[in-house]
Amino acid sequence: MEDERSFSDICGGRLALQRRYYSPSCREFCLSCPRLSLRSLTAVTCTVWLAAYGLFSLCENSMILSAAIFITLVGLLGYLHFVKIDQETLLIIDSLGIQMTSSYASGKESTTFIEMGKVKDIVINEAIYMQKVIYYLCILLKDPVEPHGISQVVPVFQSAKPRLDCLIEVYRSCQEILAQQKATSTNP
Amino acid sequence: MVLKAFFPTCCASADSGLLVGRWVPEQSCAVVLAVVHFPFIPIQVKQLLAQVQQASQVGVAVLGTWCCCRQEPEESLGRFLEGLAAVFPHEPWLRLCRERGGTFWSCEATRRQGPGTPGEDQVTLIFYDQRQVLLSQLHPPAVPPDRQVGADPTSTGGLAAVFHTVARSEALFRSDRFDEGPVRLSHWQSEGVEASILAELAKRASGPVCLLLASLLSLVSAVGACRVFQLRPLSFLGSKLSTCEQLRHRLEHLRLIFSTKKAENPAQLMRKANTVASVLLDMALGLLLLSWLHGRSRIGHLADTLIPVADHVAEELQHLLQWLMGAPAGLKMNRALDQVLGRFFLYHIHLWISYIHLMSPFVEHILWHVGLSACLGLTVALSLLADIVALLTFHIYCFYVYGARLYRLKIHGLSSLWRLFRGKKWNALRRRVDSCSYDLDQLFIGTLLFTILLFLLPTTALYYLVFTLLRLLVVAVQGLIHLLVDLINSLPLYSLGLRLCRPYRLAAGVKFRVLEHEAGRPLRLLMQINPLPYSRVVHTYRLPSCGGHPQHSWGSLCRRLFSGELIYPWGQRSDKQD
Numbered sequence: 001m002e003d004e005r006s007f008s009d010i011c012g013g014r015l016a017l018q019r020r021y022y023s024p025s026c027r028e029f030c031l032s033c034p035r036l037s038l039r040s041l042t043a044v045t046c047t048v049w050l051a052a053y054g055l056f057s058l059c060e061n062s063m064i065l066s067a068a069i070f071i072t073l074v075g076l077l078g079y080l081h082f083v084k085i086d087q088e089t090l091l092i093i094d095s096l097g098i099q100m101t102s103s104y105a106s107g108k109e110s111t112t113f114i115e116m117g118k119v120k121d122i123v124i125n126e127a128i129y130m131q132k133v134i135y136y137l138c139i140l141l142k143d144p145v146e147p148h149g150i151s152q153v154v155p156v157f158q159s160a161k162p163r164l165d166c167l168i169e170v171y172r173s174c175q176e177i178l179a180q181q182k183a184t185s186t187n188p
Numbered sequence: 189m190v191l192k193a194f195f196p197t198c199c200a201s202a203d204s205g206l207l208v209g210r211w212v213p214e215q216s217c218a219v220v221l222a223v224v225h226f227p228f229i230p231i232q233v234k235q236l237l238a239q240v241q242q243a244s245q246v247g248v249a250v251l252g253t254w255c256c257c258r259q260e261p262e263e264s265l266g267r268f269l270e271g272l273a274a275v276f277p278h279e280p281w282l283r284l285c286r287e288r289g290g291t292f293w294s295c296e297a298t299r300r301q302g303p304g305t306p307g308e309d310q311v312t313l314i315f316y317d318q319r320q321v322l323l324s325q326l327h328p329p330a331v332p333p334d335r336q337v338g339a340d341p342t343s344t345g346g347l348a349a350v351f352h353t354v355a356r357s358e359a360l361f362r363s364d365r366f367d368e369g370p371v372r373l374s375h376w377q378s379e380g381v382e383a384s385i386l387a388e389l390a391k392r393a394s395g396p397v398c399l400l401l402a403s404l405l406s407l408v409s410a411v412g413a414c415r416v417f418q419l420r421p422l423s424f425l426g427s428k429l430s431t432c433e434q435l436r437h438r439l440e441h442l443r444l445i446f447s448t449k450k451a452e453n454p455a456q457l458m459r460k461a462n463t464v465a466s467v468l469l470d471m472a473l474g475l476l477l478l479s480w481l482h483g484r485s486r487i488g489h490l491a492d493t494l495i496p497v498a499d500h501v502a503e504e505l506q507h508l509l510q511w512l513m514g515a516p517a518g519l520k521m522n523r524a525l526d527q528v529l530g531r532f533f534l535y536h537i538h539l540w541i542s543y544i545h546l547m548s549p550f551v552e553h554i555l556w557h558v559g560l561s562a563c564l565g566l567t568v569a570l571s572l573l574a575d576i577v578a579l580l581t582f583h584i585y586c587f588y589v590y591g592a593r594l595y596r597l598k599i600h601g602l603s604s605l606w607r608l609f610r611g612k613k614w615n616a617l618r619r620r621v622d623s624c625s626y627d628l629d630q631l632f633i634g635t636l637l638f639t640i641l642l643f644l645l646p647t648t649a650l651y652y653l654v655f656t657l658l659r660l661l662v663v664a665v666q667g668l669i670h671l672l673v674d675l676i677n678s679l680p681l682y683s684l685g686l687r688l689c690r691p692y693r694l695a696a697g698v699k700f701r702v703l704e705h706e707a708g709r710p711l712r713l714l715m716q717i718n719p720l721p722y723s724r725v726v727h728t729y730r731l732p733s734c735g736g737h738p739q740h741s742w743g744s745l746c747r748r749l750f751s752g753e754l755i756y757p758w759g760q761r762s763d764k765q766d
Binding site: 022023025026028069093094095096099101111112113119149184185 | 190216310346347696
């Protein structure tokens with residue numbers, strides 16, 4: 001069962017949340033970030049080339065212009081492959097674990113899987129981010145040494161940064177599955 | 189809990205039969221290892237499973253039935269399969285079924301006895317690539333390496349248990365459905381057993397070769413450890429020169445590679461392989477350097493430019509000293525002390541130039557023989573270069589030591605006389621400052637000396653500053669060369685190559701993909717290996733380096749510079765001050 005809704009992130013950009021319910025014990029949430037805008041790309045390219053032309057008119061060395069073109073290309077490729085995240089996915093499977101995938105604009109995917117035995121809970125936390133106070137969803141991991149302690153806090157949807165309404169939807173669905181998981185693990 | 193069934197992708201198109209594998213009750217997870225085909229005799233199947241259990245300490249059992257047929261299974265087959273559940277009792281009993289040519293599977297798990305009502309569990313099917321899971325290694329390892337030999341397999345948790353089960357069940361994968369044996373199995377080796385002739389030949393040949401080379405190496409190290417080298421001048425030289433350090437390091441490496449002991453765990457095997465790769469790269473780069481140096485009389489050119497460069501450096505130093513003896517940067521120096529120090533250092537440079545000119549006819553021969561050492565490896569050549577740089581700038585080192593000792597003496601004198609000026613004294617027994625009553629003449633002479641030392645301080649401090657900066661420059665150049673040597677020594681090339689070409693061997697974890705799903709059918713997932721990122725590969729498998737890291741932090745370095753203590757580069761020599 002698939003479902004798509006549109007939300008906004010903390011800066012006001014448009015986000016699309018796609019929910020897929022594969023089975024009562026397996027759900028997937030997919031957040032698509034806004035694409036790379038042509039306006040900002042043109043602005044950066046123009047600035048770099050104007051600066052290079054300024055340097056060229058000072059030094060009369062044409063290597064500067066070729067270097068500027070090369071730097072722009074390499075910089076754009078590096079940005080698309082290492083920085084720009086297109087889509088973030090959260091897959092939660094009852095009694096197996098939680099998987100988070102980030103897909104970059106160049107097609108690269110980076111995945112992290114956390115086993116259900118290590119997950120303590122999923123909560124919405126507040127944080128101070130620059131001059132704002134934002135909400136973010138995070139996974140709390142159990143501490144192997146102390147039974148009531150938390151060893152790590154793993155934030156989810158770090159680059160999409162959706163607002164509270166989107167987070168509440170995801171939180172409710174995840175808590176349904178975690179409740180199922182806790183119920184079945186206490187009565188085997 | 190939802191029952192998870194791990195099914196190998198290689199058995200997805202196998203004929204109908206029995207499912208054989210391991211059941212992990214704590215996670216409610218069934219790992220299917222192979223499929224036993226019809227016809228079979230139950231006693232022989234049970235014997236085979238008992239043999240495998242004894243050989244691998246993994247609890248293999250018959251988990252259920254597998255049915256792969258053209259259309260819906262007929263009634264008789266269904267009853268036959270149910271009858272098998274009575275022959276091989278197992279809780280819960282799995283019944284996997286697939287239509288040949290169809291994409292959807294059906295899976296049921298039934299429990300007959302046990303607490304609660306007998307009934308069916310919900311099943312999730314997880315497909316895994318058996319060959320990749322068999323060969324891969326999880327990082328961080330679930331069982332620490334020192335406990336691995338007698339470890340209890342049930343103590344590993346989660347997905348590590350699946351990896352562990354598949355890796356330990358080698359005994360099950362030896363027989364095949366094409367063999368003439370009593371039981372016909374399908375698993376990842378069913379398409380043909382993998383082996384390589386070259387690998388087998390290398391294994392046979394490595395025994396005697398290793399023995400021969402290990403005895404040669406022990407001879408070399410016995411020669412190196414003999415009494416002649418323990419005597420004072422040679423042992424002092426040996427500890428100071430970085431070439432000897434590097435040669436000792438390489439000898440250790442070679443001993444590790446050619447040792448006749450087999451590697452006990454995967455970490456040691458990777459270490460050996462990385463050492464082999466590092467030594468081979470070193471030799472290859474060294475031979476390249478050798479061929480470049482000895483072609484087109486480059487050594488002659490190098491020797492011709494070496495003496496003029498040394499002369500030029502000495503001339504620049506002389507200009508610097510003339511500048512210091514005048515009014516450097518507009519500061520006013522104490523004329524007499526300035527002249528004394530300046531003339532002393534100038535004479536020193538003059539001596540140094542004469543020695544260099546004495547040596548100039550022999551430089552080309554020395555360089556030629558030194559160039560030959562590049563065949564031992566690029567790292568040895570670079571260490572030799574660092575040593576040559578140290579020898580050629582020995583006069584800068586001497587100046588630094590003179591300046592530092594003088595400055596230190598002055599600072600000590602000043603601090604002690606300052607205490608006298610205030611009427612205090614350093615109590616060496618109690619290690620603290622105590623008040624003390626001095627005689628008048630003691631106070632008079634003490635104050636006089638204090639004033640003299642104070643006004644001579646700027647001159648000494650300036651000389652110390654200039655020579656320390658020069659020394660730090662030389663140390664920086666040597667440090668760069670050592671960094672390069674360290675890089676070649678400690679880079680784990682074999683692990684990086686493995687990560688590039690066979691990424692499933694080094695696993696950071698797993699990732700799941702949800703396959704086509706139909707309502708009412710069990711959920712199907714594909715489990716793939718998530719490879720380790722390159723930075724973690726380098727961090728985990730780095731070879732230990734020569735011990736060339738600076739032992740002092742920036743703060744303590746500045747403190748030592750300020751108080752005039754001698755700093756030794758890279759902490760290779762033991763700290764005499766401590």
